[in-house]
Amino acid sequence: xxTGPARGAVLALAVFLLAVRPLPALSAxxxxxxxxxxxxxGELKERIRGAKRRIICAFYLFKVxxxxxxxxxxxxxxxxxxxxxxxxxxxxxEGDDAVGRDNRAAAGFLSRKGxxxxxxxxxxxxxxKAVVIxxxxxxxxxxxxxxxALTRNRELSVLLDAPxxxxxxxxxxxxxx
Numbered sequence: 001x002x003t004g005p006a007r008g009a010v011l012a013l014a015v016f017l018l019a020v021r022p023l024p025a026l027s028a029x030x031x032x033x034x035x036x037x038x039x040x041x042g043e044l045k046e047r048i049r050g051a052k053r054r055i056i057c058a059f060y061l062f063k064v065x066x067x068x069x070x071x072x073x074x075x076x077x078x079x080x081x082x083x084x085x086x087x088x089x090x091x092x093x094e095g096d097d098a099v100g101r102d103n104r105a106a107a108g109f110l111s112r113k114g115x116x117x118x119x120x121x122x123x124x125x126x127x128x129k130a131v132v133i134x135x136x137x138x139x140x141x142x143x144x145x146x147x148x149a150l151t152r153n154r155e156l157s158v159l160l161d162a163p164x165x166x167x168x169x170x171x172x173x174x175x176x177x
Contacts, residue, residue: 054088
C-alpha cells in the first residue's frame with residue numbers, strides 16, 4: 001500500500017490519466033460553445049426553433065409565470081411551437097414538493113400543446129439540466145429554466161455539436177422514469 005506524499009502523487013497521476021484518456025464513444029471531435037449566464041436562453045430558443053425531428057430535455061426547475069418578459073414562458077411557447085411543426089418533444093421534470101408546483105404549471109401548458117411531459121417516479125431527485133436536439137446538439141450545465149437562472153444568476157453551460165455524446169445523453173434521459 002502506498003502512503004504519505006507518494007500516495008498523493010499516484011492519485012494525482014491517476015486523475016490526470018483518467019482526464020486525458022479519450023472516451024471511445026466520443027472519438028469524433030465535438031464542436032463546443034460556452035454558454036455563460038444569460039447566453040443560454042437565447043441559444044436554447046434558437047436551437048428549439050431550428051429543431052427538425054426531436055427534442056428531449058430534463059430540468060430540475062421549469063418555472064413559467066405570466067409576468068411580461070418571462071424567459072421560461074417564451075421557451076415553453078417555443079417547445080409548443082416545435083411540437084406543432086411535428087417535432088417530437090419530451091420534457092422530463094422533477095416532481096418533488098420543493099419545485100413540483102412550478103414544474104406542474106409548466107407541464108400543464110406543455111401537455112395541452114401535445115408535448116410529452118414526464119415526472120419520474122421513485123426516490124431519486126432529477127437534478128439534471130440537459131437538452132438534446134435532433135440527435136446532434138447537446139446543451140448541458142447548470143441552467144434551470146427559471147427567469148433568474150436565464151437572466152440574473154451566474155450560470156455556466158455548454159453547447160456541443162457531438163452526435164455520439166447526444167446518443168449517450170439521450171439514452172440516459174430515456175432511462176429516467
